Amino acid sequence: MSAIQKNIKSVLTQLESDDLNGISVDCVIFGFDDDELKVLLIKSDMKNFAGKWSLLGDLIGSKETLDQAAYRILKERTGMDDLYLEQVRAFGAVDRHPAARIITVAYCSLINIQHHHLVRTDNELHWHKVKQITEMAFDHREILDVCYEWLQKRIQEHPLGFSLLPKKFSLRELQNMYEAISGVKLDRRNFRKKFFSMNLLEDTGEYESDVPHRPGKLYHFNYEKYQQKERKKWFGIDF
Amino acid sequence: MSAIQKNIKSVLTQLESDDLNGISVDCVIFGFDDDELKVLLIKSDMKNFAGKWSLLGDLIGSKETLDQAAYRILKERTGMDDLYLEQVRAFGAVDRHPAARIITVAYCSLINIQHHHLVRTDNELHWHKVKQITEMAFDHREILDVCYEWLQKRIQEHPLGFSLLPKKFSLRELQNMYEAISGVKLDRRNFRKKFFSMNLLEDTGEYESDVPHRPGKLYHFNYEKYQQKERKKWFGIDF
DNA sequence: GCAAAAGTGTTGGAAATACACCCATGT
DNA sequence: ACATGGGTGTATTTCCAACACTTTTGC
Numbered sequence: 213m214s215a216i217q218k219n220i221k222s223v224l225t226q227l228e229s230d231d232l233n234g235i236s237v238d239c240v241i242f243g244f245d246d247d248e249l250k251v252l253l254i255k256s257d258m259k260n261f262a263g264k265w266s267l268l269g270d271l272i273g274s275k276e277t278l279d280q281a282a283y284r285i286l287k288e289r290t291g292m293d294d295l296y297l298e299q300v301r302a303f304g305a306v307d308r309h310p311a312a313r314i315i316t317v318a319y320c321s322l323i324n325i326q327h328h329h330l331v332r333t334d335n336e337l338h339w340h341k342v343k344q345i346t347e348m349a350f351d352h353r354e355i356l357d358v359c360y361e362w363l364q365k366r367i368q369e370h371p372l373g374f375s376l377l378p379k380k381f382s383l384r385e386l387q388n389m390y391e392a393i394s395g396v397k398l399d400r401r402n403f404r405k406k407f408f409s410m411n412l413l414e415d416t417g418e419y420e421s422d423v424p425h426r427p428g429k430l431y432h433f434n435y436e437k438y439q440q441k442e443r444k445k446w447f448g449i450d451f
Numbered sequence: 452m453s454a455i456q457k458n459i460k461s462v463l464t465q466l467e468s469d470d471l472n473g474i475s476v477d478c479v480i481f482g483f484d485d486d487e488l489k490v491l492l493i494k495s496d497m498k499n500f501a502g503k504w505s506l507l508g509d510l511i512g513s514k515e516t517l518d519q520a521a522y523r524i525l526k527e528r529t530g531m532d533d534l535y536l537e538q539v540r541a542f543g544a545v546d547r548h549p550a551a552r553i554i555t556v557a558y559c560s561l562i563n564i565q566h567h568h569l570v571r572t573d574n575e576l577h578w579h580k581v582k583q584i585t586e587m588a589f590d591h592r593e594i595l596d597v598c599y600e601w602l603q604k605r606i607q608e609h610p611l612g613f614s615l616l617p618k619k620f621s622l623r624e625l626q627n628m629y630e631a632i633s634g635v636k637l638d639r640r641n642f643r644k645k646f647f648s649m650n651l652l653e654d655t656g657e658y659e660s661d662v663p664h665r666p667g668k669l670y671h672f673n674y675e676k677y678q679q680k681e682r683k684k685w686f687g688i689d690f
Numbered sequence: 691g692c693a694a695a696a697g698t699g700t701t702g703g704a705a706a707t708a709c710a711c712c713c714a715t716g717t
Numbered sequence: 718a719c720a721t722g723g724g725t726g727t728a729t730t731t732c733c734a735a736c737a738c739t740t741t742t743g744c
Contacts, residue, residue: 382723383723404724404725423721424721425722429723
């Protein structure tokens with residue numbers, strides 16, 4: 213066996229060994245429309261999962277960070293690059309992908325469905341009602357579940373939910389969004405009190421139009437003011 | 452060029468391509484001793500980081516899940532396999548590892564330093580005070596910071612802090628642990644009220660010994676009771 | 691007896707909850 | 718005129734924060 217052959221054997225062995233695995237990024241892209249939480253899915257093009265719905269994902273490039281890969285996937289599909297995006301966690305079951313050992317890092321993204329048009333609509337890219345989704349390809353159902361629970365928790369402690377709404381929104385829309393995501397009905401007056409007391413909603417002076425009732429005021433969320441606000445460090449033990 | 456050589460070239464090309472990356476798991480193992488939060492580190496054996504401290508990590512095997520890899524690393528170093536362990540998140544900066552493109556998944560683990568003896572103490576495995584750590588190898592300082600913030604938040608909403616204490620502990624120890632991790636001084640009476648009102652601490656009937664003052668009662672945390680307790684779903688918007 | 695921490699209740703203020711009526715608009 | 722949701726205030730309750738003295742043990 214020649215030296216180069218030995219060298220090559222070593223490389224091939226490495227490939228089978230513990231050292232190398234594939235890594236992908238999967239994006240759970242949530243939208244809010246018609247008072248319901250939706251998620252953007254495509255039809256899987258793998259034989260094993262023919263007809264099943266799948267998250268938007270791709271293998272990560274060797275020259276891009278995880279965040280960059282996630283933004284790239286979003287941009288490819290939505291054409292937008294200013295979306296809210298955050299890593300949730302990695303999923304590493306051995307047999308989660310039938311073709312190879314692929315570990316995936318799940319990202320959660322929030323998008324305003326109205327402001328947005330899908331760029332590539334191949335593979336039947338569609339919005340699906342989160343509540344109505346049943347079976348999915350790979351372990352994507354588990355990933356979706358984890359991301360949905362992450363979102364339910366996260367909207368309570370961080371103002372990311374505004375990314376689901378238009379820049380200018382009514383308090384009703386805001387409340388519907390919170391109710392749809394959390395699954396909890398909230399008192400309208402207390403909800404308003406809560407948000408007004410934060411001093412982060414600014415009156416745009418505009419009103420809803422095309423509603424068959426008294427139009428509500430439109431507000432926008434002042435994110436800069438939120439950033440400058442000092443966070444309280446300790447919230448208190450509660451479990 | 453022979454067929455095998457072509458094949459090999461293709462494999463080598465793949466190695467350089469976007470498809471394959473290395474994946475590791477790094478464990479941030481916290482302990483609590485002498486009223487201070489500590490973390491378990493080893494001296495890096497990489498030339499680039501000679502003398503710098505490093506988290507406990509390893510490449511993931513092709514037949515093990517991420518969680519299994521993390522438990523394996525813990526077991527190898529501590530000899531224990533019933534530790535609290537939870538994934539925090541993945542880190543994927545392109546140049547975070549000087550030798551290759553390695554993405555790592557960070558896990559946070561909590562251990563009671565007393566109940567435990569280090570099995571392999573090579574590479575100067577040692578406990579370090581979290582507050583006194585400065586420079587570290589790779590991006591491990593960032594990982595540690597993220598995990599520490601994760602811990603500060605997590606102990607408020609989940610009873611994982613008990614893993615840092617002996618099975619039987621005094622309320623003083625419990626409070627010291629919370630104060631050390633959060634960096635916030637708490638009122639002793641209110642702290643007691645809080646924990647007693649949960650009905651999850653059980654009086655063991657035993658008392659501290661070898662303390663130069665009135666000994667305190669020892670309690671243990673009833674985790675089963677905690678599990679059975681129904682969680683309240685909605686905590687309220689607060690940001 | 692002295693040092694050092696254990697143990698224990700009350701009170702005032704803030705925040706969360708529950709709740710009902712009039713108003714503006716489109717049809 | 719009527720149907721629909723917008724907009725508003727108050728009373729009650731619950732939770733949190735502040736605060737001081739007596740008790741028990743080791744030395």
